[in-house]
Amino acid sequence: MWRSIASNALTLLIVVLIAFAGVIAWGKREYTAAGPLEQAVCLRVPSGSTMRRVSDDLASKGAISYPSIFRIGADYSDKAQQLKAGSFLVPEGASMAQITDLITRGGASTCGTEVVYRIGVNRAQMQVRQLDPATSAYVETVEFQPGEEGVATPEAYTKVRGEADTRYRVLVAEGTTVWRVVESLKQADFLSGSVEGEEMPKEGMLAPDSYEVRADSDVDELIARMQESQQMRIDTIWAQRTExxxxxxxxxxxxxxxxxxxxxxxxxxxxxxxxxxxxxxxxxxxxxxxxxxxxxxxxxxxxxxxxxxxxxxxxxxxxxxxxxxxxxxxxxxxxxxxxxxxxxxxxxxPYLFFVADGTGGHAFAETLAEHNANVVKWREIEAQRASQ
Known part of the structure; x- marks a missing residue:
């Protein structure tokens, strides 16, 4: 009798172990297999969040089918305690393993809100935009001119200004003056420090470019980056000049x-x-x-x-x-x-002259007679536009 019981128990244990091994193998396959997500989504992980909260959010978005397997897999791979705050673009069909890596490896957010501060020749514009995961294109939500008299700061900007995962970018257009750039940076409330009383950079020495910055970055450090970039360009291009x-x-x-x-x-x-x-x-x-x-x-x-x-x-x-x-x-x-x-x-x-041609470009000429004829054409275009 005892032999029979022991034999049955052993058999049952073997069956349980086989079943358990099967469950583990199935769980591993599910963790690494392509996920059910049919269209990319943006996953926001707030500061202080947990894997349970994130797994539930992923399940509600249709990115994973088994939140428990997601948490077990993250724990098994020693990543459960490495969760990073931010906004992350979860691609179509991403596996749970890929998503875990995405939200634990750190680095800049890959989707969500971006504030772009465009410093142009005549004025500066602040633009708040959101990434549309379906198209991977940014959609503008609000645009305004900081410091504009009588215009309140839009609530849409104030809201994202306080979010830790909001990204910031300063775009300096070609042809701006140093004064325009410095005065515009004074209106950027996402930067810290002050350029008041500081010696102005030399004209021409702020490289037009796109500069990614963090919230409360020091404005003087940003200006220094612009100067260093322009000096590097000058040195590189001058060394390659023609004779x-x-x-x-x-x-x-x-x-x-x-x-x-x-x-x-x-x-x-x-x-x-x-x-x-x-x-x-x-x-x-x-x-x-x-x-x-x-x-x-x-x-x-x-x-x-x-x-x-x-x-x-x-x-x-x-x-x-x-x-x-x-x-x-x-x-x-x-x-x-x-x-x-x-x-x-x-x-x-051989050109010595040029004048606008009405298309946004210019008509070039070698002789003064050719140039004068081009000027006449341009004056006619100006007159036609004035009469419309």
Whole structure:
């Protein structure tokens, strides 16, 4: 009898062990197999969250079928205590193992809210946008101008400003002045520190680019990053300059690049515009470019907002390139990488003149007669637009 009981018990134990091993094998397969998620979702993990809370959230989103297996797998792989706060893009069909790795390895959030602060030539705009997991494209939720008189800060921005996983990006446009960048940064309440009373960076020395920052990053450190980036660009491009340029220093390159930047917004024209100015410099002709005169009037502060007066075109300002010869005494804006490259590697052209052509670009000419004909065409376009 006892032998029978013992035999049955042993058999039962073997069956249980086999079943348990089967459950474990099934659990491992489920943990590593493709998940049920049919469309990518954004998973937000608040600070102080737990694996149980996260697994329940994932299950409600349809990303996992078995929350308990998810937690067991995370614990078995020693990742249960490594949960990171943030917003994470969970891709379609992601396995539980992949999701566990995603939310425990750390690093920047991969979805959720992003605040983009765009510093343009004339003004700065704050934009709050959310990533649409289905399209992997950002959708704007609100846009406003910080510090605008009589306009309250939108609640949509105030809400995300206090969230730990909100990401921030500062975009500096090509052709901005140092004054515009510094004044705009003063209005960025997600940055800490103050540029009040600090010595202004030199004109042209803040690299136009996209800068990812953390909430409450020091504004002086950001400005230093911009300066270091611009200096690195200058050093790199100057070392690759072509022979026979009509200027001798990196500072001259920066000055010419800033003029090119202000004269055209068409990428394909930069080297042509550079060729016009360098052909003029080689022939001893004055540059005769309006942006330098405007800078002499505004000193880079604000926007002129009107046409140039005859008195300004005849002034003895060192930036009046209708009167002075050669380059002005310094840059008139922050040029981008492409304009710096164009300054030291211009197209080989015979052009000495250019004027707007009505399409956003310019008509180039070798002779004054050709140029005057192009000017007449441009005046006709201006008149037609004024009459509409």
């Amino acid at each position: 026979g340029l009509p200027f001798e220093t990196p500072e001259d390159m920066l000055t010419l690049a800033s003029i090119i930047e202000k004269e055209t917004g068409v990428a394909e024209e930069r080297r042509q515009v550079a060729s016009v100015f360098e052909n003029r410099l080689k022939r001893g002709m004055r540059l005769q470019t309006d942006p330098t005169v405007i800078y002499g009037v505004t000193n880079g502060v604000g926007v002129l907002g009107r046409g140039l007066r005859q008195s300004e075109l005849q002034s003895d300002s060192p930036y009046n390139t209708y009167v002075v010869e050669g380059l002005p005494p310094g840059p008139i804006a922050n040029p981008g990488f492409a304009s710096l490259e164009a300054a030291v590697n211009p197209d080989a052209t």
